[in-house]
Amino acid sequence: MRYQLVIRGGRVLDPATGRDEVADVAIAAGRIVRVEAAIGDDAERAFDARGCLVTPGLVDLHTHVYWGSSYLSLEADRHAPGSGTTTWVDAGTAGANNFPGFRRFLIEPATVRIVPLLNVSSPGLTAYSGAHENVRHYDADAAYDTVQANRDLIKGIKVLASGLQVGANDLTPVRVAREVAEAVGLPLMCHIGVPPPGLWAILPIMRPGDIITHTYKGRTGCLVVAGGRVRSEAWEARERGVLFDIGHGSGSFSWQVARQALEQGFPPDSISTDVHTGSINGPAFGMTSVMSKVLHLGLDLPEVVRLSTSAPAAMLGMQDEIGTLREGACADVAVLREEEGEFPLKDCEGVTELLRRRLVAELTVRAGVPLEAADLARRDE
Numbered sequence: 297m298r299y300q301l302v303i304r305g306g307r308v309l310d311p312a313t314g315r316d317e318v319a320d321v322a323i324a325a326g327r328i329v330r331v332e333a334a335i336g337d338d339a340e341r342a343f344d345a346r347g348c349l350v351t352p353g354l355v356d357l358h359t360h361v362y363w364g365s366s367y368l369s370l371e372a373d374r375h376a377p378g379s380g381t382t383t384w385v386d387a388g389t390a391g392a393n394n395f396p397g398f399r400r401f402l403i404e405p406a407t408v409r410i411v412p413l414l415n416v417s418s419p420g421l422t423a424y425s426g427a428h429e430n431v432r433h434y435d436a437d438a439a440y441d442t443v444q445a446n447r448d449l450i451k452g453i454k455v456l457a458s459g460l461q462v463g464a465n466d467l468t469p470v471r472v473a474r475e476v477a478e479a480v481g482l483p484l485m486c487h488i489g490v491p492p493p494g495l496w497a498i499l500p501i502m503r504p505g506d507i508i509t510h511t512y513k514g515r516t517g518c519l520v521v522a523g524g525r526v527r528s529e530a531w532e533a534r535e536r537g538v539l540f541d542i543g544h545g546s547g548s549f550s551w552q553v554a555r556q557a558l559e560q561g562f563p564p565d566s567i568s569t570d571v572h573t574g575s576i577n578g579p580a581f582g583m584t585s586v587m588s589k590v591l592h593l594g595l596d597l598p599e600v601v602r603l604s605t606s607a608p609a610a611m612l613g614m615q616d617e618i619g620t621l622r623e624g625a626c627a628d629v630a631v632l633r634e635e636e637g638e639f640p641l642k643d644c645e646g647v648t649e650l651l652r653r654r655l656v657a658e659l660t661v662r663a664g665v666p667l668e669a670a671d672l673a674r675r676d677e
């Protein structure tokens with residue numbers, strides 16, 4: 297068999313299958329076809345990954361990539377080479393009003409995989425506030441119809457639950473979003489921030505498989521961690537199967553809050569960046585940077601890779617297709633290198649910690665094709 301690409305000699309770390317060994321990964325027709333030692337030479341392309349980690353392509357559960365149609369979006373293809381991230385979950389940048397444009401003009405032509413969560417507010421994130429204060433935008437029927445017409449793409453519903461955005465609407469957006477999620481049988485991702493509504497009121501509405509994002513937010517000091525302690529409602533929600541995502545962003549990751557939560561045995565269920573125009577150049581940067589921060593806080597490498605691949609893939613119901621190097625899965629692959637040195641990284645409170653090691657992406661492979669910045673330059677000509 298002639299392979300499209302063989303990635304040779306790296307430490308293959310695939311938490312979904314438990315594989316952790318030096319091996320070659322062979323790809324044909326965009327699929328993983330073999331993972332074993334010393335696969336023969338018959339390959340169109342080969343990549344020497346000796347000394348590197350070979351993991352499933354990273355699944356970033358919280359990004360904003362509806363470029364050109366919102367106040368904060370990036371163009372995913374432009375940031376993907378060198379990121380390790382092959383699946384960019386767009387966390388509610390589009391709502392029912394503007395989802396068709398997202399689909400036709402960005403998701404379908406993109407080289408990377410964009411998985412949208414539909415904002416329950418019809419205009420999505422076209423503006424920072426205002427739109428979310430208008431209760432008439434929480435149109436359950438429009439959201440339901442949009443999901444039904446795009447079931448092949450949309451993997452969840454997104455809602456903002458922060459007084460900064462929703463004004464006096466308190467729990468109404470969360471209630472409408474939960475109703476839509478129930479009707480379409482998909483999970484709900486809830487952005488938490490400055491109350492009202494308070495987390496204590498939001499969590500009882502959340503169902504098993506629903507996702508809280510911005511778990512380690514500092515600033516307001518009254519979210520998952522309150523007064524240095526993980527809130528009892530958060531423990532209770534986790535017990536019921538509610539999931540807690542990082543969603544670093546520009547204002548939602550505090551070294552102190554993360555450390556307090558971890559010390560009390562409250563690790564994240566997924567690692568995500570919330571990359572947008574205000575966080576991609578720091579403090580979030582990208583998946584490898586947020587993963588490095590979680591390593592620095594003491595989680596081990598296989599667990600950090602799991603929280604960045606198979607765990608988010610399962611939260612999207614996509615675990616057979618992405619987040620694994622199982623034979624037959626889509627050949628989305630990341631080749632990562634662990635560097636040792638001194639790497640100062642800031643949280644969202646302006647606090648710098650000195651990391652002694654970090655992960656960087658050497659190669660990002662989407663459906664068997666290495667992503668290269670040069671391809672973008674050619675496209676622009």
Ligand SMILES: [Zn+2]
Pocket residue numbers: 358359360387545570
């Ligand atoms: Zn976000």
